Amino acid sequence: MNQKHTPLFNQLVTHIKRDPVSFHVPGHKNGTVFPGKASQWYNEILKLDQTEISGLDDLHQAEGVIKEARQLTADLYNVKHSFFLVGGSTAGNLAMTMSQLQEGDTVLLQRNCHQSVFHAVELSGARPVYLQPETDENTGLSLGINKETLRKAIKKYPEAKAVFLTTPTYEGYVQPLNDHIRMAHEAGMIVMADEAHGAHLLFNHEGWPQSALASGADLVVQSAHKMLPAMTMTAFLHVRDDTRIDVNRLRYYLKMLQSSSPSYPLMASLDLARAYLAEMKDANLNNLTDQLVAFKKEFTEGDGWSRAPLRINNYLQDPLKLAFIADNAQLPEKWRQRMEINGAYPELVSPRHLLLTLPLTTDELPFKQWSRLIKTSLEGNGGPGTELFNEYRMKEDISEPFCTPKEADRLPCSFVPVRSSAGNIAGETITPYPPGVPLLIRGERISEEQCRKLEWLGKNNTYFQTGEEWISKGIKILNKQTDEENGM
Known part of the structure; x- marks a missing residue:
C-alpha cells in the first residue's frame, strides 16, 4: 500500500468540498454555529469535526477509510494490528492491561511506569509485583529494568501472566529489550510496553535507539502526539503478533474505554502523522542525526549544570531529547523562567533537571539561535542553592x-x-x-x-x-x- 496515501484525511476533505448541510451532530454544524470571537481560530478545524456519517466509517467497527488508515499504520510498523486511540496512551494502557489480565493474575510491573499503568492494573484486579528500575548515579535519572532483575522475578513468580515495561524513559533512554522479551516468552508470559515517547523510533540508523516493537514486545502503546506531528490525545496501540494476544477481547475493551463519538480531527491527524513518519523513514537521516548530535555536544557542562550524556551504560538516548542536570534544586526553575522570558517553553522541569524535546524534521532548524537562547538561560547560576535529593536505591529489586x-x-x-x-x-x-x-x-x-x-x-x-x-x-x-x- 502507498504510505503517502492518507485515506481518512482525504475523505474528510472530499466531504468538506461538497459544502454539505449538516442535519447531524456535532452542534456547531460544520463551524457555522460557533462563538464569533473564536471562529477565526476554530473555523477550519471545525469543518473536519464530523461524525459517523456515510463515507466516514466508524472507529469501533472500521470497514472503510479508518480500516484502511489503520492497515497502513500496521504495515509501517510491521505488526499484525494497529488501533487508533483518541484518549492518549492512557486509553491504550488501560485497554491492553484489562483485556489481557484478569482478577488475581500476577503481573511483573516496572516500578517507574506511568500512573495510567497502575490504574490499569488496579481496574483489572491483577496482583502487581514491582521491579525496581536502574538509577544512574551521576545524573539521578531513573532508567529501565536490568535483565538480571527480570530473570530473578520470572524465576520467583513463574505464575505471572505478563511483564509490563516502559521504554523510552521520559528523558529518552532506551536499552535493547531482546533478552528481556525472550526470557518472558520462554516463561509463557506476554510482554506489554508503554512506548509513549517512542512512536518515531522506526529508524534502523546509527544513533537511534531500538524500539520495543523491534525487540519483540507483544503489545505496544505509543503516544503519537508526543514525538510525531499529531494532535494531543492521539496514540497508537500495536499488536505485534496475535498468537499470544486475545485481539477480540482487546477490541472489546477499546470500545468500552474510548468514546463512541471519537474526534475525526484527532483520528485524521494520526493518519497524517503515519504518512509523515513513513516519509521520514525513507529519507536520508544522516544529516539530521549529525546535526542533532552536534547540537547536543555544544552543551557539555557549565556553571551549575551538565548535559545528560548520549549514552548511559547500555542505554542510548533518543537524539530528539536534550536534558540538563542541575547542581542544586533551585536551578531548573530559574532556567525555565529565563527561557519563558524569551518565549521558549521546556517539556519538563523538576528540582533536578530540565528537559527539552526537539522536532523530527529534515527542514533547516535554527540550531544557532536555539544554542544562544539555551546557553543564556543556563548562565549565571552562582550563589546558594538547595541540596539535591540523593536518589535512593531500594533494598529489594523485586517487591510485592x-x-x-x-x-x-x-x-x-x-x-x-x-x-x-x-x-x-x-x-x-x-x-x-x-x-x-x-x-x-x-x-x-x-x-x-x-x-x-x-x-x-x-x-x-x-x-x-x-x-x-x-x-x-x-x-x-x-x-x-x-x-x-x-x-x-
Whole structure:
C-alpha cells in the first residue's frame, strides 16, 4: 500500500468540498454555529469535526477509510494490528492491561511506569509485583529494568501472566529489550510496553535507539502526539503478533474505554502523522542525526549544570531529547523562567533537571539561535542553592505490595504526618507531575526514603497531580491491622 496515501484525511476533505448541510451532530454544524470571537481560530478545524456519517466509517467497527488508515499504520510498523486511540496512551494502557489480565493474575510491573499503568492494573484486579528500575548515579535519572532483575522475578513468580515495561524513559533512554522479551516468552508470559515517547523510533540508523516493537514486545502503546506531528490525545496501540494476544477481547475493551463519538480531527491527524513518519523513514537521516548530535555536544557542562550524556551504560538516548542536570534544586526553575522570558517553553522541569524535546524534521532548524537562547538561560547560576535529593536505591529489586489497591479500598484509613508514615501501608497514591510516575502507591509499605523524597519535593515547588492534601492532613495510611485480621 502507498504510505503517502492518507485515506481518512482525504475523505474528510472530499466531504468538506461538497459544502454539505449538516442535519447531524456535532452542534456547531460544520463551524457555522460557533462563538464569533473564536471562529477565526476554530473555523477550519471545525469543518473536519464530523461524525459517523456515510463515507466516514466508524472507529469501533472500521470497514472503510479508518480500516484502511489503520492497515497502513500496521504495515509501517510491521505488526499484525494497529488501533487508533483518541484518549492518549492512557486509553491504550488501560485497554491492553484489562483485556489481557484478569482478577488475581500476577503481573511483573516496572516500578517507574506511568500512573495510567497502575490504574490499569488496579481496574483489572491483577496482583502487581514491582521491579525496581536502574538509577544512574551521576545524573539521578531513573532508567529501565536490568535483565538480571527480570530473570530473578520470572524465576520467583513463574505464575505471572505478563511483564509490563516502559521504554523510552521520559528523558529518552532506551536499552535493547531482546533478552528481556525472550526470557518472558520462554516463561509463557506476554510482554506489554508503554512506548509513549517512542512512536518515531522506526529508524534502523546509527544513533537511534531500538524500539520495543523491534525487540519483540507483544503489545505496544505509543503516544503519537508526543514525538510525531499529531494532535494531543492521539496514540497508537500495536499488536505485534496475535498468537499470544486475545485481539477480540482487546477490541472489546477499546470500545468500552474510548468514546463512541471519537474526534475525526484527532483520528485524521494520526493518519497524517503515519504518512509523515513513513516519509521520514525513507529519507536520508544522516544529516539530521549529525546535526542533532552536534547540537547536543555544544552543551557539555557549565556553571551549575551538565548535559545528560548520549549514552548511559547500555542505554542510548533518543537524539530528539536534550536534558540538563542541575547542581542544586533551585536551578531548573530559574532556567525555565529565563527561557519563558524569551518565549521558549521546556517539556519538563523538576528540582533536578530540565528537559527539552526537539522536532523530527529534515527542514533547516535554527540550531544557532536555539544554542544562544539555551546557553543564556543556563548562565549565571552562582550563589546558594538547595541540596539535591540523593536518589535512593531500594533494598529489594523485586517487591510485592502489602495489598492490591482494590483490597485497600475495603480497609479503614487514617492520616499521619509524612515523617511518621514510614513502615505504614499507603492508603493513597501520590504522583508528582510531570512525568506522572507515582512516588507512593496505595497498598505498598512506605519507606523512609519515600518519606524523605516526598518532603523534599514538597519543599521544592513540585506539582502533584494527585493533589496536596497530604501536606496539610498527612499521608493517608491503612489502619494498622495484622495480615490475619485483614484476611491476607
